[in-house]
Amino acid sequence: MKSVLIKNGRIITASDQFQGDILIQDGKIAAIGKDLKVQTDEAIDATGKYIFPGGIDAHIHMNVPCSDGSISAGYDTDSIAAAVGGTTTILDYVLQENGLSLEESVRHWSEKAKLSAIDYGFHLIITQANDKTFNELNLLVEQGITSFKLFMANDIAMTDRELFRFMSEFKKLGCKACIHAENKEIILALQEKYVTEGNISPSYHAKSRPEPSEIEAINRAITLSELTGCPTLIAHISTTKGLKLVQNAKARGIPIHGESCPHYLLLSEDKYELEGHESAKYVLSPPLRNKENLQGLWRGVLNGSVDIISSDHNGFSYTKHKQLGKEDFRKIPNGAPGIEHRFGLIYHYGMEKGLDLSRFVELVSTNPAKIFGLYPQKGTIAPGSDADLVLFNPEAEQVITAKSQYQKSDYTPYEKTKLKGSVDTVLLRGEPIVHQGTFVGDLGKGNYLKRERFSTSLQKVTSAEI
Ligand SMILES: [Zn+2]
Structure with missing residues (x-):
């Protein structure tokens, strides 16, 4: 049984902040205290460092197929990038x-995921809302997949009737719905209009997905959650008005959670005015919004309305995948790389805006674990929890560049962004996988996480204005 002692760090959880030592035995946290006197196989000095629970990124996309048959970055590179970034x-x-059952799809995916350098679980995107899929749900739940993504937009969108049917079943099974909330028909109408007028550049991606198309869909998703009782995460919220709807729904006792992403907090719609095809780098759905929305979402991050911050990572390359839509913005793969920098970006900008350290931990680790049935195995620093820990140097500085990043993409939306604070050491179940900012782990060491049903729902409701 291997033992590790981490000495004298500032331990930060979602509820506490204190100076102390952590004893790890056999990959789990065995004890926490001051000046622990124990003989261990290994000792790590954490003086001057924060010790956070390992980051949990609850929204990523690996190996995404593109229209030309190519696929986005996968576990071989981007699970390492996540680790280096503190996840x-x-x-x-x-x-x-297409044409496969849920179980077959998961089996395929699992083969690729076995390479992962960090622990991983699956949500499932339902693309065929038929009886066969419906009848399979129970089987997937038994395999530990307890959340399903339903689209209200794009070519895999469900009708309200289908959403109602599936969400009612999730409620029974103790699962969660993650909803991509945008109004399909409005977007199709606008896309058609712009393309007919000859407006095919990336900026029309954003113009065809205006704020009301998200707000309307969030409202409908909340209604469906209210009617079915299905615990529902509104994924990647990009508008203040959408977030307000979520906040009001929570106050009414509807089991709704709100997710946002670093790009909606840090990047604005002026990225769609870049020269040539450059704007394609920022083609995501929903699109980037104006500065007022950024400010509103930050207020929600600070006051508790936003429950989790995820990267919505898509490891597309600019020179390959993003060129697909050169003649038609509708063909640009939606999404951007972000798995590596979520933790560091939210820490840096959060501190600038007065985010409490415990609230930071809640957003990037504890709440994702609670919402998605991983708590307290993951998402906290407590006896019995997995020893997934990030030793973070708040004094170090780093500059984000595509050249120096681990993630495979040939660009980053945050090129040349300077950050205060940097990940120094990362432990995965007690094993160091990052040392002085460099990956020292191994591919294939990540475990598949079977997740719980009927997981904790967050009760916190804030009445503060956003
Ligand atoms: Zn996504």
Whole structure:
């Protein structure tokens, strides 16, 4: 049984902040205290460092197929990128492949995920809302997949009737719905209009997905959650008005959670005015918004309305994948790389805006674990929890560049962004996988995480204005 002692760090959880030592035995946290006097196989000095629970990125996409048959970056590179950035658990969205059952799709996905350098679990994107899929849900739940993504927009959108049917079943099974909330029909109408007028550049991606198309869909998703009782995460909220709807729904006792992403907090719609095809780098759905929305979302981050911050990582390359839509913005793969920098970006900008350290931990680790059935195995620093820990140097500085990043993409939306604070050491179940900012782990060491049903729902409701 291997033992490790981490000495004299500032331990930060979602509820506490204190100076102390952590004893790890056999990959789990065995004890926490001051000046622990024990003989261990290994000792790590954490003086001057914060010790956070490992980051949990609850929204990522690995190996996404593109229209030309190519696929985005996968576990071989981007699970390492996650680790270096302070993330020890990822929840990947398995795509139900055309003509395949859910179970077959998961089996395919699992083969690739076995390479992961960090622990991982799956959500499942339902693309065929038929009886066969419906009847399979129970089987997937038994395999530990307890959340499903339903689209209200794009070519895999469900009708309200289908959403109602599936969400009612999730409620019974103790699962969660993650909803991509945008109004399909409005977007299609606008896309058609712009393309007919000859407006095909990337900026029309954003123009065809205006704020009301998200707000309307969030409202409908909340209504469906209210009617079915299905615990529902509104994924990647990009508008203040959408977030307000979520906040009001929570106050009314509807089991709703709100997710946002670093790009909606840090990047604005002026990225769609870049020269040539450059704007394609920022083609995501929903699109980037104006500065007022950024400010509103930050207020929600600070006051508790936003429950989790995920990267919505898509490892597309600019020179390959993003060129697909050169003649038609509708063909640009949606999404951007972000798995590596979520933790560091939210720490840096959060501190600038007065975010409490415990609230930071809640957003990037504890709440994702609670919402998605991983708590307290993951998401906290407590006896019995997995020893997934990030030793973070608040004094170090780093500059984000595509050249120096581990993630495979040939660009980053945050090129040349300077950050205060940097990940120094990362432990995955007690094993160092990052040392002085460099990956020292191994591919294939990540465990598949079977997740719980009927997981904790967050009760916190804030009445503060956003
Ligand atoms: Zn996504």
